[in-house]
Amino acid sequence: MALIKNGLLVRDTFENAAGLDELPDRGAVLVSLDQWREHRDQLLRRRERLGLLLLSDQHPKEISADVHYFDLIALDFPGFRDGRAYSYARLLRERFKFTGELRAVGDVLLEQLHYMHRVGFNSFDLDSEQPLAEWKTAAGEFSVWYQPTADGRATATELRHWRNERLRASAM
Amino acid sequence: MYRYDEFDQELVSERVEQFGRQVTRRLNGELNEDQFKPLRLMNGLYLQLHAYMLRINVPYGCLSSRQLRALAHIARVYDKGFGHFTTRQNLQFNWIKLEDVPDALAALAEVEMHCIQSSGNCIRNITSDQYAGRASDEIEDPRVFCEIIRQWYTLHPEFAYLPRKFKIAVTGSPNDRAAVAVHDIGLRMHVNSAGEPGFEVIVGGGQGRTPHIGKTIRDWLPVEQLLSYLEAILRVYNLYGRRDNIYKARIKILVNHLGINEFRRQVHEEWEFIKDGSLNIPHEEINRINAYFAPPAYEKLDDLGPELDGLGETNDEFQAWMRSNVAEHKVAGYAIVNLSLKGPDRPPGDLTADQMDAVADLADHYSFGELRVNHRQNLVFVDVKQSELKELWGKLKSLGLATPNIGHVTDMICCPGLDYCALANARSIPIAEKITERFEGLKRLHAIGDLTINISGCVNACGHHHVGNIGILGVDKKGKEYYQFTLGGSSDQNASLGDRTGPGFSADEAAGAVETIVNTYLDVRQNGEPFLDAYRRVGMAPFKEALYGAD
Numbered sequence: 001m002a003l004i005k006n007g008l009l010v011r012d013t014f015e016n017a018a019g020l021d022e023l024p025d026r027g028a029v030l031v032s033l034d035q036w037r038e039h040r041d042q043l044l045r046r047r048e049r050l051g052l053l054l055l056s057d058q059h060p061k062e063i064s065a066d067v068h069y070f071d072l073i074a075l076d077f078p079g080f081r082d083g084r085a086y087s088y089a090r091l092l093r094e095r096f097k098f099t100g101e102l103r104a105v106g107d108v109l110l111e112q113l114h115y116m117h118r119v120g121f122n123s124f125d126l127d128s129e130q131p132l133a134e135w136k137t138a139a140g141e142f143s144v145w146y147q148p149t150a151d152g153r154a155t156a157t158e159l160r161h162w163r164n165e166r167l168r169a170s171a172m
Numbered sequence: 173m174y175r176y177d178e179f180d181q182e183l184v185s186e187r188v189e190q191f192g193r194q195v196t197r198r199l200n201g202e203l204n205e206d207q208f209k210p211l212r213l214m215n216g217l218y219l220q221l222h223a224y225m226l227r228i229n230v231p232y233g234c235l236s237s238r239q240l241r242a243l244a245h246i247a248r249v250y251d252k253g254f255g256h257f258t259t260r261q262n263l264q265f266n267w268i269k270l271e272d273v274p275d276a277l278a279a280l281a282e283v284e285m286h287c288i289q290s291s292g293n294c295i296r297n298i299t300s301d302q303y304a305g306r307a308s309d310e311i312e313d314p315r316v317f318c319e320i321i322r323q324w325y326t327l328h329p330e331f332a333y334l335p336r337k338f339k340i341a342v343t344g345s346p347n348d349r350a351a352v353a354v355h356d357i358g359l360r361m362h363v364n365s366a367g368e369p370g371f372e373v374i375v376g377g378g379q380g381r382t383p384h385i386g387k388t389i390r391d392w393l394p395v396e397q398l399l400s401y402l403e404a405i406l407r408v409y410n411l412y413g414r415r416d417n418i419y420k421a422r423i424k425i426l427v428n429h430l431g432i433n434e435f436r437r438q439v440h441e442e443w444e445f446i447k448d449g450s451l452n453i454p455h456e457e458i459n460r461i462n463a464y465f466a467p468p469a470y471e472k473l474d475d476l477g478p479e480l481d482g483l484g485e486t487n488d489e490f491q492a493w494m495r496s497n498v499a500e501h502k503v504a505g506y507a508i509v510n511l512s513l514k515g516p517d518r519p520p521g522d523l524t525a526d527q528m529d530a531v532a533d534l535a536d537h538y539s540f541g542e543l544r545v546n547h548r549q550n551l552v553f554v555d556v557k558q559s560e561l562k563e564l565w566g567k568l569k570s571l572g573l574a575t576p577n578i579g580h581v582t583d584m585i586c587c588p589g590l591d592y593c594a595l596a597n598a599r600s601i602p603i604a605e606k607i608t609e610r611f612e613g614l615k616r617l618h619a620i621g622d623l624t625i626n627i628s629g630c631v632n633a634c635g636h637h638h639v640g641n642i643g644i645l646g647v648d649k650k651g652k653e654y655y656q657f658t659l660g661g662s663s664d665q666n667a668s669l670g671d672r673t674g675p676g677f678s679a680d681e682a683a684g685a686v687e688t689i690v691n692t693y694l695d696v697r698q699n700g701e702p703f704l705d706a707y708r709r710v711g712m713a714p715f716k717e718a719l720y721g722a723d
């Protein structure tokens with residue numbers, strides 16, 4: 001597995017503790033929703049960076065009041081056809097104002113990266129020999145979008161509006 | 173008609189390049205069929221019984237003559253010289269080779285066409301009234317909103333992997349020609365008490381193995397809030413639609429499981445957050461799109477009135493054509509002309525490359541270079557001068573496209589069935605052919621009047637059999653093809669699902685059963701009522717008796 005974060009190939013600094021019986025003493029950890037609920041106080045006392053893994057049937061509204069505790073939220077794609085996490089990502093970014101790392105894990109395909117990026121993911125756990133090259137291909141595939149989403153990119157409607165303003169200005 | 177600007181064009185070109193790269197990776201073995209499948213399905217490429225099938229979007233059924241010529245070119249160069257118009261106002265090629273697909277897509281992109289989201293579990297090509305913008309019973313032109321919705325759903329990042337496919341249809345007229353009640357979302361324009369146009373939103377309609385008439389989730393929605401409302405519905409569906417069983421994954425199952433009231437509550441809870449946000453459609457955007465659909469340069473003409481009837485005095489066939497294939501236009505002196513793709517020589521909906529070129533020429537000459545595809549698999553010229561009807565009729569007749577049967581028994585909807593389709597249980601095209609043979613006589617056809625027959629080759633219902641006045645469903649019974657009949661289906665503003673008659677009929681008996689049903693109708697008919705009205709009045713009993721005998 002290789003981790004692409006904000007367009008760079010990086011080392012994963014979180015230890016995946018989801019499913020472990022004992023939480024490690026030190027270091028950044030990624031925990032499950034059950035672990036977060038059960039060991040919330042202990043996890044906050046550790047004063048380490050904290051990550052939360054949400055499965056595709058775990059709606060982020062469960063933790064909407066807690067998002068500021070997390071440095072990382074990882075959303076699982078159990079199969080590439082399961083598209084629930086696209087909605088979760090937008091809700092986390094746009095409604096619950098999560099600003100930390102939002103990571104796509106599980107069955108993440110090259111062709112889906114630009115959709116994921118648009119809904120607010122900024123890191124991707126890729127099963128690939130050439131993760132950086134794949135990311136670059138995927139990220140450069142499209143330059144026009146119609147929908148306003150969490151990534152804040154200008155939509156075609158806005159681009160049209162600006163083009164018309166420019167034309168109007170230069171005509172004056 | 174809408175024209176791409178540099179942004180729309182850029183997006184489609186980028187998609188062509190992306191798919192070209194994916195096909196290359198498939199052809200050189202970097203991708204196996206399993207990995208390639210979801211990618212080709214996002215581009216309308218299916219693997220069928222004999223070959224790949226490419227489905228091309230015709231957004232809300234609007235086509236220019238230039239686009240039709242490009243389709244003719246593709247049919248000739250990359251297919252076997254014909255294409256097939258579908259009930260979703262799309263066009264399919266049944267014999268495409270994988271290595272040719274990127275070139276075919278590039279040829280399409282040159283004329284502002286593509287296959288994006290024409291298959292896969294995403295929002296599919298939006299459909300509408302084939303008379304949009306021309307019908308005299310219309311409140312406003314629905315194409316404006318179709319185009320706004322089309323842009324919104326194209327490569328929508330949140331809704332590319334829905335539980336199942338998703339189909340939206342729009343009508344701007346109280347007389348529903350777009351079958352909106354049997355779509356995942358149907359939008360029907362109404363004017364509120366203040367005189368403002370808005371949409372009734374219908375949700376959870378659909379056909380397939382569990383047919384449902386959609387339910388109204390909102391009586392009237394201001395047009396500016398259309399996209400935020402759609403987004404709220406789609407989000408609830410994306411999150412809570414079933415993903416464990418593809419037969420239970422459509423939104424109709426969710427709506428029925430929750431009940432329309434609970435579903436509405438969930439949608440409105442979601443909508444509250446987004447209804448006044450960046451999805452609101454600014455008036456300047458509505459005006460911008462509206463300008464594309466400005467009426468063409470009509471001449472100032474008078475309706476021909478009695479002279480129009482006089483045109484055909486000497487010719488039965490022309491008069492029959494005038495009655496069934498020509499519809500009223502909202503502008504004086506003009507008419508709407510339906511081209512029947514249900515002649516005796518080709519399967520329903522098929523058009524050859526040569527016919528496509530010829531139709532494109534006729535569209536240029538007689539109808540401002542535009543045409544429409546309707547959901548009954550016919551083509552439409554929407555702006556024909558009444559004074560040129562007779563001339564046009566002659567030319568269409570020589571092309572085999574003037575069969576005077578629109579809305580009548582032989583204007584059947586028919587899916588590809590076992591002749592092409594990998595999912596089929598039975599053939600459907602030969603059944604349509606046999607019915608056509610039986611009802612060929614013009615007088616008889618017109619004496620029977622308005623009657624729709626819809627045929628599907630399996631429970632997936634691509635041929636809309638549930639909503640045909642007579643529905644025919646092909647099933648497999650111990651290795652033999654059988655045909656089950658339903659009566660009383662309709663997809664108009666009073667949509668209803670047909671009722672089963674009883675046991676099915678063999679392929680040899682099917683056309684005879686249709687004749688029995690039609691004869692029974694003629695027996696019970698009062699005051700020239702159409703088949704559907706007669707059926708709704710007398711019910712199943714006389715038909716059952718005629719088909720199976722008294723018990």
Ligand code: HEM
Nearest residue numbers: 258259260378379380381422587588592593595632633634
């Ligand atoms: C030959 C290849 C085709 C295949 C493999 C195919 C497959 C399917 C399947 C599996 C369904 C059921 C979906 C569901 O209920 O969730 C369906 C429905 C449908 N298909 Fe097709 N189809 C084909 C061709 C066509 C054609 C040629 C048309 C138009 C003439 C068409 C129009 C439709 C429509 C209108 C539905 C309606 C049901 C609904 O969406 O509720 N399909 N198709």
Ligand code: SF4
Nearest residue numbers: 587593596629630634
């Ligand atoms: S109804 Fe069945 S047989 Fe006909 S096209 Fe659809 S899937 Fe194929």
